[in-house]
Amino acid sequence: MSKNRISMSFAPDTLERIVGSLTALELDFEALISLSKEERRDIFRMGAKSQAFCTTALNVAEQHSGIMPRDFDIAAFRQDHDALEVLRPISLRISQLSQRIADSELALGSDLMSAALEVYGLVKGSAKDKGLDEARRLLGERFERNGRRRPTDETPPKV
Numbered sequence: 001m002s003k004n005r006i007s008m009s010f011a012p013d014t015l016e017r018i019v020g021s022l023t024a025l026e027l028d029f030e031a032l033i034s035l036s037k038e039e040r041r042d043i044f045r046m047g048a049k050s051q052a053f054c055t056t057a058l059n060v061a062e063q064h065s066g067i068m069p070r071d072f073d074i075a076a077f078r079q080d081h082d083a084l085e086v087l088r089p090i091s092l093r094i095s096q097l098s099q100r101i102a103d104s105e106l107a108l109g110s111d112l113m114s115a116a117l118e119v120y121g122l123v124k125g126s127a128k129d130k131g132l133d134e135a136r137r138l139l140g141e142r143f144e145r146n147g148r149r150r151p152t153d154e155t156p157p158k159v
Contacts, residue, residue, distance in 0.1 A: 003114060005107040054081065 010018070035043065046054065058081050061074050068074060120139045123132050 004111050006104055006111060008104070008108075 044050075058074075058077055061068055061072070061077060065074055116139075120142075123136050123139055126132050126136075
């Protein structure tokens, strides 16, 4: 018998609240940006030591604003620093939630495959006179290796 790692369902009002919450988050985070692969590759990275360095540099710039060039925007420096301080713990919580969602997705997929394989095994082992020939053929397509799969909505026909 297949192992059921996770059992879950979503009541319509819960699903509506989740979607509404995500929409609200997207609206509240409208200032977030997306970087291209090239930008991600070329951008400065800030680790723990760098964060301390940046905080110290901000304090120095604020305490000694007279030595800073006129076009150096200390207020923007402070704003970026404060925004990062707010964003980091939120990002951590969202990352942890995202990992739980991914793990649940993986477990649900595993449960489904395990149950489907159990069904296939039962159908495959059933006597041919039980009217399961078409079901056996359809389920068996998953395991064909010679490319003779029938085109479906999910698989484009081979050209």
